[in-house]
Amino acid sequence: MNYPVWDVPFLGSGWVVGIMAIIHIFLSHFAVGGGLFLPVMEAHARKHGDEAMLRWLRKHARFFLIVTGVAGAGTGVGIWVVIALANPQGVGHLIHGFVLGWATEWIVFIAEMACITVYYYGWDRLTPERHLKVGWLYAICSWLTLAVINGIITFMLTPGKGWAESHWMWDGFFNPTYAPSLIMRTLVMWALAGVYAFWTAATIEDLDLKERVLQVSARWVLPAYVLLPLLGGWYFLNIPPVSREVLQVGMAGAAAGNFSMATRVTMLTVMSTATIGVIVYFGPFRNARAFTRGMAGAVAVVALLATGASEWAREVARKPYVIRNVMYSNGVRVEQVEAFQREGYLPNSVWAREYAGLKGDTALARGEALYRGQCVACHTWDGYRSMQKFMAPRNLDSARNMVRMLRSRDPRENIYAKFMPPLAATEAEGEQLAAYLYQRAHPGPAAVARK
């Protein structure tokens, strides 16, 4: 822990990132999908001289501009803010490895913003041909933002073979999940474009127009509907076997009788997709005239659920790493573990020493510093993945055994190795950690007296 650690009570920093990310993805995927939606619909309307549809499209473009420009871009900055708070080492490493990738993403992002601004505000100023061209340019730019960022996101799960040695951006960029992920996300984006169009189309008063718009929009959902299962399989085959296993059996040893992680996520995704399918077919497609905002909202909520479930699965698959085989979720780099276990974590970690020092540098204070440095990235004390809950049933010996086991990097000895990083600390530090965890979970009279 070279950096201070952001300790978010109850929720944990991981969930702060998760919430921000899911909202952002929901909005930004709309931006990309809608990017194509706008010019395609405009071309369609212009070809058929459909003035009514053009007027609606203009309103939709305004909605689009506000949703993506305000909330989409705002949460985009939000992602930057929260990931750097939750994992400064990880973000610092990614930025160092991919600066020029981010910089290129930024260029494309500016182009995207310029296009949508001109597209909306230039509705009357530009000739129809030029206006449509700007729409196509927007579609291209917004898709490119995905194509660039996708290299970095997929790198974190599947860094590919060469990067660890070369540290050359392109060795990491085009990694095994790049292509399946790109195609999958593109389809999801088109689907979301349709879903958002339902929202603005639901209140169209001219019923003929409403029907035209809704039926066309429903078609945008279709490709994702048909192809996603196939692509999902392709993606799944390309993630590391360990992640596959974790997804399949679930984390805490697949408690007998419970649904496994993968089953749950798959069920959630399948159910939500099926629901979307049914609503879309019987709503916008068959009964467009009777379609309401409420139904549109329902589709959007279900789509958000599906987005959330699949992003969450990706996160689970990446545990215990931020960058697979390079850096663990708690900021310890894989290559550092050995030295830390030999020389100690505190001597090697500026802020672990600092936190211990703030509490008098006692054995317990050092244990707490270790907890903060290596565990808080994934656990909270009494909320999400509560350490209190895990520790309450254990006595001191059992706490010690657990921590001892965590030091091992051999999955046969350490049953947690698949989802928790090895404890990068000396044996003595491990004892301090165990003592701290035990004492805090069992605040007996001794602990009260200490206060």
Added chain:
Amino acid sequence: MIPLPIPPADPLPLPLPPVILKALHLLTFALHLLAVNLGVGGTVLSFAHAARGREGDRDLVRRVAPLLPPAVTFAVTLGVAPLLFIQLSYGPFFYSATVLSAFPWLALVFLLIAGYGLLYRFVGSVASDRFRLWSGALASLLLLSIALVLANMTTLSMRPDLWRGLAASSPHGTRLNLADPSLWPRVLHLVTGITASAGMLLAGWGAWKDHAGAREAGLRWFIGATLCQAAWGTWLLLRQPEAAFRMLLSGHAFGSLALWFGIGCAALALLMAIPASLRGAARKAVGPPFLLAQGAVVGMILARDQARDATLAAVGFDPYALPFKTDWTSLAVFATSLVLLIVLLTTLVRWVLAPVQAGAEARHD
């Protein structure tokens, strides 16, 4: 003495020489600031004129307000780049400061989204008879309060000696770093600077579109804010960390020259703006102070950067000493996309500025 808790930099080399990264950092920051001056400063000015509500004011607001949302979009977009560069070159300081003051830093996102959303509401209302003044007021307030968040991060990142105390008093990162004496003058300096620049941009717009009311109002804003700035600016200077203060007053360091250049430009701009505003703000009287005001901003950006480096040098950090290994392929990709961007932007601007189609103006809503 216990050493200051400054984390080591990331072990990966930078992909470009630090000097180049610094240049890009400052360039993108300058562009970001320009958009902020336009978008945020413009929001404040528009709200103020809308609130005064005379016929001339309302006309001005109607014409200027539609420019604001896109300006804020660009302020956000352009701001991402300096945020990236600062993490790259000053990671140990940036990350420590943001984590130690995490919740205020996170508030930035919500202030931005709420302020920007309300701005749309305000702007959407100016075409009608009833301006949504509350939305305008809140939008101005929320967007301006981002200055506090940023000033908090900037000052905290330069003061590793204060980190320990903040970590002890605020273990979850809920507090602002009020212990820094330069925080409030910095916020005032920022807010006033944004207002002054927005005034000058308004005057410039008035010269371009030949709108006398805009020229006059803009110059007045610039004059008023810049006069205040003389007070806050001095205050801020006096509250600089020791090393920065000495450097800024040295009279020969680059940062010192930049500061005096900036002050000189601002003073000269003021001297020209005052008579111009009194004599009906003629169109050609706006150009020279306009350019000088931009010069002042550039000077301040450079002085600010040098003050930071001087402060960090005092704790043993040198951004130019970071290891690098130039990555030519990525650089080529980046450069190509930059060229394409410039082509795209010029094309778009050309299209936007092309004469409007006959009859199209009437359809404006």
